[in-house]
Amino acid sequence: MCRWPAGVSPAGGTGRGSGSLQAYAERNGECVVRLREYGHLILAIALSLVAGANVYGYLADLRLTGPVVVASVPIEAGTVITAAMVSTTHVHPDAIHPAAFRERRAVMGKVALLSMVPGEQVLVVKTSADPAHQGLVARVPYELRAFYVPARGFRGLAAVLSPGQRVDVVHVSTNLRLGAVLAATLVRGAMVLDVRDERGGRYTGGRDSSPGGLILLVTPAEAEKLALALETGTLFVSLAPPTPGRP
Structure with missing residues (x-):
């Protein structure tokens, strides 16, 4: 067991004797080495205790719900x-x-x-x-409107149309003065909100129900065009691909 002799200070100072830590280390090198090893061991134990405390705190925190x-x-x-x-x-x-x-x-x-x-x-x-x-x-954004299109113009597509799909709306009118049939696309890429049957319920495609109309998500300006078009002709819809940038 290593002991510091009388008159030798571990801090390197001198006491009553004339020996210093350096002088003592020169005469007792093995004892100094052993003391350093004990210091490393104590430091390792202290660090292990700190790490264990941190892990315990972390696991205890995980149990909080x-x-x-x-x-x-x-x-x-x-x-x-x-x-x-x-x-x-x-x-x-x-x-x-x-x-x-x-x-x-x-x-x-x-x-x-x-x-x-x-x-x-x-x-x-x-x-x-x-x-x-x-x-x-609840599905209509503040700046848009839900517009009802009668089923006459999409009966052939009724079986494949479903909420979330996109359609174009085409207006076909007869110009009596010119004697010509005119067609124009009024809305492009409108989203289908719902497909209704002739009784106003959701159309399911069953034999006991027929498509009654299509509810589209359009802007107020488009709603005005569609309303006027219904009074001057017929509206038809065609299935459209996804339209980037359109709600």
């Missing part, structure tokens, strides 16, 4: 949210959106303003308590 309401099934915009559509799950507090609902009962009966996918947190800003937001109107 909080409730949040998420969609259990796909929820379309305009849908009244029911108990079967949402569930409560527990996640780390850092993963909970500040605007998310924390209790299911707070979501019941509200109208979804935006579509949600399963597992998505239900946010307050994505719902409304106003019944006026139910149904088709």
Whole structure:
């Protein structure tokens, strides 16, 4: 076992004796080396304890969870949210959106303003308590309009048309003064909001129902053109590819 002799200071100073740390090290080199090894060991143990404490704190933090309401099934915009559509799950507090609902009962009966996918947190800003937001109107942006086109001009396409697809609208009129039939494309790439049957319900393509009309998403100016065109001729639609930049 290494001991510092009387008169030798570990800091290198001298006491009552005449020996210094340097002089002692020269005479007892092996003891000094052993003391340095002990110092390295103590430092390694201290670092291990610090690392262990950090890991324990991290694992303890992971066990912290909080409730949040998420969609259990796909929820379309305009849908009244029911108990079967949402569930409560527990996640780390850092993963909970500040605007998310924390209790299911707070979501019941509200109208979804935006579509949600399963597992998505239900946010307050994505719902409304106003019944006026139910149904088709919830899918109409503020600057656009939903316009109804009678089925006469798209009966052949009724079986393949569905919400989200794009169509062009062509107006065909008969100019009685010139005795000629005129045609012009009034709207390009309008989005189909819905296909209705002759009773006003959603058209499903069954034998018991016939297509009644098409609801398109258009601008107010386009709605005016289409309304005038309906009074002066017939509107026809053609299936169009995706239209970049158009809502």
